[in-house]
Amino acid sequence: MDLPNPNVQNPKVDLSERDVILRSASPVPPPPERKLASVAKLIDVSKCIGCKACQSACLEWNNMREEVGVNVGVYDNPHDLTPNTFTLMRFTEWVNPDSGNLEWLIRKDGCMHCEDPGCLKACPAPGAIVQYSNGIVDFVHENCIGCGYCVKGCPFNIPRISKVDHKAYKCTLCSDRIAVGQGPACAKACPTHCISFGTKEEMLKQAEGRIKDLKSRGYAKAGVYDPPGVRGTHVIYVLHHADKPEIYAGLPNNPRISPLVDLWKGGAKYAGMAVIAITAAFGLLHHVVAGANRVKPEDEENAKKLASPKGRTP
């Protein structure tokens, strides 16, 4: 049973442009010179006490504040993820039909950092979403156009669009901290070691030990949540009832990228591209037939007038 706590010393990886392996709405970059070890955040739901330290650490590290809301009869505050709240404790009161006992299932919700990221696939803005070779999926806000397609593309309903700057926000897996050898802020704040961070291999091993412990306590269906429908995730859960992920506040049983994204990126995309190509071909034809637009002397004269101080309207 003696299971050592995972290593909390993370290597400084200097995460940068050269580690990007996927970029939204852009050609696949050439394979990077170095391949970083695949990382994962392990959330052991069976150790979670719902203290929300992760939630406050996330707000503090990212220097964001959530508004003081109201109580609507639950412990979840705010009541959903927001452009400021990248992570949220979701509480579910569930009566186990086998034992008749109540179980209070508390799940830390947030970006799962899918190996096959639906948001990135759906995103039409070049370079607004990137994936690094260690698995982190990150939003690059200066490239974001706020269209919200990433929300539609996400099988976990995670990104939120800010009403202030109309850009999409979600957990970055603290890519800024990880770049300098720090674990995510939530993992650092977690008092019960429910959240751990390391290489995915380490985390899966850690999960294995936890599952063994849970099985010894009668949770026969304890298991790890690393859904294959998105080719696995870089945020993984240990669940006491891995056969029923949906009881944990609607964690999808078999998450997949919406077929609409495939349609958009597949048929619709090519149809759209065909339209663009036809338009371009027409333009070329026009060029060939009608020739290029040429600047006439009177155009130059008008431009000079406009550019001179006198020519400007006050």
Place this chain on the structure above:
Amino acid sequence: MTNSWTDIRNTDLVIIMGGNAAEAHPCGFKWVTEAKANRGAKLIVVDPRYTRSAAVSDMYAPIRPGTDIAFLLGLINYCIQNDKVQWDYTKSFTNAPYLVKEGFAYQDGLFTGYDEAKRDYNRSTWEYEIGPDGFVVADNTLQNPRCVWNLLKQHVAQYTPEMVERICGTPKDKFSKIAVMIGETSAKDKYMTSMYALGWTQHSKGSQNIRTMAMLQLILGNIGVRGGGMNALRGHSNIQGLTDLGLMSNLIPGYLTLPTEKEVSLDTYMSTRGFKPLRPDQMSYWQNYKKFFVSFQKSMWGATATAENSFAYDNLPKLDVPQYDVLRVFELMYQGKMNGYFCQGFNPLLSFPNRKKCTAALSKLKFLVVMDPLDTETARFWENHGDYNNVDTASIQTEVIQLPSTCFAEDEGSTTNSSRWLQWHWAGGTPPGEAKGDIWIMAQLFQRLKALYQKEGGANADPILNLVWDYKDPNDPTAAELAREMNGSVLEDVPDPTDPTKLLLQKGKQMASFATLRDDGKTACGCWIYSGCFNEAGNNMARRDTSDPDNAGVYSKWAFSWPVNRRILYNRASADLTGKAWDPTRKLIEWDGAKWAGYDVPDIVPTAKPDAVGPFIMNPEGTARLFVRGLMRDGPFPVHYEPFESPIANPIAPKIRGNPVARVFKGDMEQFGDAKEFPYAATSYRLTEHFHFWTKHVQVNASLQPEFFVEIGEELAKEKSIKSGGWVRVWSNRGSVRAKVVVTKRIVPLTCDGKKVHIVGIPLHWGFTGVAKKGFGPNSLTPFVGDANIETPEYKAFLVDIEPIVGPVS
């Protein structure tokens, strides 16, 4: 704590009852998760609500608020009936074999000597049989019907699983499963740790709640061992320090007691503090009382405390009542007998029971001084905040002075945590605005008071004029200077009695520990139990060495643990009568044939033979007490008493209301409600998102739990047509609050004595200052009565009614 936070990882079984560690102590709770994950330890939670601790437990059972003693006596009864007793331990290390005086008896909820009019006992029969040799008579075979063991056995016999279910509402099968799990720790190599907090203290029988668990832990052999113990989880980072330093009205530092007005001289004072051993060869460590006391007097009044003037004994105030606890203080204020009040670092308007009475009391003061880093409700008690503080400001004449002080992160010093660790910390920031450190503020007050006495004279000037104040900057003593003073120092050379050419103690040196303190005035020590914290080796509280030989969980080079850096109290009890560890895999200290040694500082004279000297060295018996003699006001054995406001009559003694010796002030008895008018059992508690009344001033915390609410079960909600997230009014015989409501499966009705009892849960964190939504606290509803021994108010069990209302227009 008898043990430490880090030691909890060594346990086999954790019981959280009378507390909610995951919710209120999330950082300390990590050691429970460590024990579970790495040792396969199990966790039991017993609580009126299914809590955050219960969410990660292996076994949960509900219990009606205020019935813990019945549950625990039921467990003791189970252990006795089923031979789940660590016999060697119980026979040798407790007072089980001692004979009790003829004449002592218990019947129908009362012990011998009860005086109903005085609400008190004549406790003269609650005593041992003393033999002709002056020692307690013992029967090591436990056959004598008058021995403590047989009296205990008889006393707990009525707490059967059926009776437990009848009183507590805990389903019998759940109680029995818990009893089996706990009974297993009677094995010599299986240990249970008890983690409790205000859920046990805040009752009219709070002290007995804790005592009952201590008794259970003793007969299971779980005290003094790694992974065992009675572990009080303190509610503030330094509340342990507060009690250690004697900030109770009847104490002076190190758990010495203030004299009463009957003790007119040092000799009379000492005559009841002799602590003569009650069994042969016992240490009875309090025999050193006078050394600690005189050294304290010397640290206070230096050269002016002499043998001739009984070490300035007359400088100490003498109590005319048992204690000036918070309830008595507010009662006096309410009666107009107290005119001024200094409120340093707490918020009585939201902390003390019966808020209406508190407001009335504060309104009668001439002046109120509030020293606090935050703008508290108490400082604003005169301000009208609509429903949230509906006072008539114009009619309140109290002058309120706010002195903004620093918070813990803005000053240097040590705080003492639940583990009894004095941990030094350094300022992490500069205080905002005009905020000043508490020490600076008090130094200014002292300087001005002293100047006034010097100029104008006055009654009892000596304690002020002669107070030792030789700090480098008299206006701002440093934390280090104060710590050195608490550690103590040598005032005069003391020669070595075995070799007069050498010195035992050298003038001017810091005391190494309290072991060499003296009662002749040659040593000074501000707080004997802290001696060793800042000695010639330096500031031991600032140590940050995480080494832990053999992963014992002891960490003896981290900070300083009182007393004498001992990490587990009574640790001699971790070994058997030959001095070998009960559990060889969890050695703590062992007898090597000549002395005690091991991972921890032995809690015994290192050369005391294991079969001669008992491990409970502070008791004149040398053993731990299952029968506590006359030392507690409400009985030598615990008894189940109902809360003063209870949904049912006491099934074991229907005529007795509440704790029969708890103090009730005139007028407060009439303010207790009964079950006909107030049918629901209410309890109060904290939530993990907030820290008392502080964090409602912080945006992040306020957003995580924004608004005051109460919690009820689904069945009561249905009965009352209450919708989750809606508004309710909750009221008691003393006040009314308006709240949002959380309807939850985590609270279920319990059947007690044939009656269905619904429970209303009321969290504590809201008020009318700060950034969270304005709200109320449970103290608008709670009764003005405290524990019979130490007067901690009964916040955890009272009666209310509830109804749905239309919410306020926002």
